[in-house]
Amino acid sequence: MTRPKVLLTRPWPEAAQAYMQAHYDTTVNDSGKPLTPEQLKAAMTEYDALCPTVTDKLTAEIFATPNARVRMIGNFGAGYEHIDIEAAKKAGIVVSNTPDVLTEATADIALMLMLMASRRASEGERQLREGGWKGWGTTALMGQSLEDKTLGLVGFGRIAQVTAHKARTALGMKIAYFSRRQTTADIETAHEARYVGSLEDLAAQSDVLSLHTPGGPETYHMVNARLLGLMKPTAILINTARGSVVNEEDLAAALKAGTIWSAGLDVYEREPVVNPALLPLNNVVLLPHLGSATIETRNAMGMRAAKNVDQFFAGEPVGDRVA
Numbered sequence: 657m658t659r660p661k662v663l664l665t666r667p668w669p670e671a672a673q674a675y676m677q678a679h680y681d682t683t684v685n686d687s688g689k690p691l692t693p694e695q696l697k698a699a700m701t702e703y704d705a706l707c708p709t710v711t712d713k714l715t716a717e718i719f720a721t722p723n724a725r726v727r728m729i730g731n732f733g734a735g736y737e738h739i740d741i742e743a744a745k746k747a748g749i750v751v752s753n754t755p756d757v758l759t760e761a762t763a764d765i766a767l768m769l770m771l772m773a774s775r776r777a778s779e780g781e782r783q784l785r786e787g788g789w790k791g792w793g794t795t796a797l798m799g800q801s802l803e804d805k806t807l808g809l810v811g812f813g814r815i816a817q818v819t820a821h822k823a824r825t826a827l828g829m830k831i832a833y834f835s836r837r838q839t840t841a842d843i844e845t846a847h848e849a850r851y852v853g854s855l856e857d858l859a860a861q862s863d864v865l866s867l868h869t870p871g872g873p874e875t876y877h878m879v880n881a882r883l884l885g886l887m888k889p890t891a892i893l894i895n896t897a898r899g900s901v902v903n904e905e906d907l908a909a910a911l912k913a914g915t916i917w918s919a920g921l922d923v924y925e926r927e928p929v930v931n932p933a934l935l936p937l938n939n940v941v942l943l944p945h946l947g948s949a950t951i952e953t954r955n956a957m958g959m960r961a962a963k964n965v966d967q968f969f970a971g972e973p974v975g976d977r978v979a
Contacts, residue, residue, distance in 0.1 A: 660704040660969050665691050665712050668732065669951065672958020676707075679966070693718065700724040705965055707732055708739070711927070716743035724749075729979075730965040732957055733948075734758055737871035737898060741979045751979035752964035756814065757956040758948035763818040765947045766896045769920025770807075770823070770864055772941045773892045775799035776918075779938040800890065800917070803828040808862025810855060810878075811835050811897070812843075816868035820847045834858040859883050864892045871898030881906040884915055891916045896947050899925040908933035911940055922947050 662680040667673060676682045683703070685691060690711040691699065699706060700721040705728040708714060714729065719740060729744060729751040736753050744751045772778055776799045783789050783797075807823045809816040812833040823829040824847065831849040833839075838851045852858040855878070859865055865887065869875045879893065880903040887893070893916060895902055904925055910916050911934075920941040924930050927945060934940055948954060960976065967974045 661702065662705045662707060662730075662965065663699050663703045664732075665706065665708045666732070668707075668958040669955040671955050672962060675959065675962050676965075679962075680705075697721045700726045704728065705730055705968070707961055707965070709733055710735060710738050712738060714739045714744070716740045719743040719747045719749065728752075728965060728968045730961045730968075731978075732961045735870065735898065736978055737900075739979075744979045749979070750968055750974055750977060752961070752968075752974050752976040753978050754957045754960040754964075755976060757960050758953050759814045759818050761950045761953040762815050762896055762947040763822055765922055765943070766815075766819045766866055766868075766894055767822050767827070769894045769896070769922065769941055769943070770802060770827075770866070770892065773894070773918040773920040773939075774802055774864075776939075778941040782938065800892075802864070804830065805863035806830045806832055806861060808852070808858045808865045809833040809849075809868055810858065810865065811868035811870075812839050812849070813868060815896070816866070817843065817847060819866060819868070820849055824848060829864070832858060832861060856883065856886055859886045859891075860888075862891060863888065864894060866894040867897040867901050869897050869901055871900045875901045877901070877903040877906075879903065879907065881910065884910040887916050889914060889916065893919040895920070896922045899923040899927060904931035905933060907940075908937065911937050 659681045662676060662682050664684045667684055667686050696718050701723050703726055706726055707730045709732045727749055729749055731753045734753050734755045739751055741751060776797045780797050807829045809820060812835045820831045824831055831847055832852050833849055834852045834855050878901050884906060907919060908931060911919060918939040922943045923945055930942060964974050964976050
């Protein structure tokens with residue numbers, strides 16, 4: 657029996673990739689580069705399923721490829737803003753994602769960014785590596801404590817809730833949040849979380865403002881000069897969500913002017929390009945999209961994506977179907 661042809665647009669962790677190669681006629685793009693639109697169009701006519709990542713832009717044009725063979729998109733990742741879901745539906749193509757498995761790892765990165773930004777860790781390491789550290793001093797590189805400070809969460813889904821739990825129990829922070837819909841009373845009680853009725857009010861009240869929203873038109877440049885201007889001059893901005901949520905030019909200007917204390921970013925609007933205005937600033941921590949980058953998490957993501965592909969080709973309901 658002929659096995660379905662599947663394309664992995666990036667190499668997967670060893671165990672998950674080996675599983676796919678054992679069960680499918682699997683091709684792996686091991687170039688280390690995202691596929692071009694032309695390559696994606698060609699793949700649509702050659703494979704039965706594609707397993708893309710966030711770096712692959714599956715637009716309406718891609719889904720409109722003539723004589724397309726692909727019937728399944730098994731996304732490697734929880735977010736799927738890079739996939740035109742409506743175009744996929746119109747083309748009759750099933751799309752799945754990998755929720756849940758990256759929650760803990762991404763929440764850990766959010767906390768790491770909070771600690772690094774509040775304690776000037778990135779600035780201190782840069783100073784030391786560049787030979788500028790002159791030894792311990794009573795007023796050198798003084799940062800801020802997070803204990804008893806308010807963590808404002810924009811969005812209150814799985815990752816935000818785990819971030820709240822870790823920040824409250826490990827760091828002694830107070831929790832407030834804003835989302836399009838207020839969560840249930842039992843979830844608020846479990847996290848000792850206070851709902852704030854508007855993003856603007858949350859920004860004004862928060863000592864740390866942490867972003868946990870999806871990308872897309874509704875959240876595009878949600879954090880801009882106006883919102884940053886509402887924040888405390890001692891406030892910290894954290895983004896582990898999507899780069900498009902933050903206007904990076906406005907953020908760089910706010911950091912340079914001292915409008916806010918600092919920021920910690922793990923995602924960027926034009927990855928892998930980082931806005932050059934951010935690079936020379938000492939009061940921003942810049943990580944290369946490490947949110948889910950643990951061995952355990954990435955393997956779990958691969959196996960979750962593989963399970964979705966298995967279900968599709970077995971004619972079963974796809975558990976993580978988003979289109």
